[in-house]
Amino acid sequence: MNFLKKLISILIIFGIIYFGVTWYLKPDKIKDVESTINPEVLVNYNHQIPSDKNIKLIDYKGYRIADIAYNDLVDMDEAAQKDGVILQINNSYRSTDEQKQMFNDKLISYQNEGYSYEEAYSQTKLTVQEPGYSEHQTGLAIDFSESGNQIHNDQMWDWLKQNAYKYGFILRYPEDKYDITKITYEPWHYRYVGKEVAKYITQNNLTLEEYVGGN
């Protein structure tokens, strides 16, 4: 009898420890692994990606996306499919090293075409941001395109222009805003800012620079 009492006591103690530990470790308590980057963060030629923020990346069809944009991207993809449009991603998150590589490759290709280093550098900057200054390093930017398929691209870009804001994405480099963004028109480049902000920016024909109030 005494043995049975001891056994029950031990089981109760282990039970309490088990449930205590499980509660403590439940997912919403592990805050430090989730993204702390603000979806409205301005990253451009003048604003480097903040180094004190964490970006948690999730794989989506082989591309890395910040966790805070993930659910809305999935919803957008499903909505496009319902309208008969397949969204093809060809670029998302890039690390600083990958951005460096991309910048240098472009720079070298311009130099090979005969441009001087200075000319090649300024040409490169028109389409590729310097390492540390690319939105792709936030995990919040996505390029939608399929190389060699202009019909599909036009279809995707039309759909995105009409609908992306409903899912928190904005056309980041519009045709008539080069003076502000310093990036030429990119119909494929979309940036996650959250639904409310995306709606406001799109309906008022603004850039993120204008929205946050600074270049």
Ligand SMILES: [Zn+2]
């Ligand atoms: Zn891009």
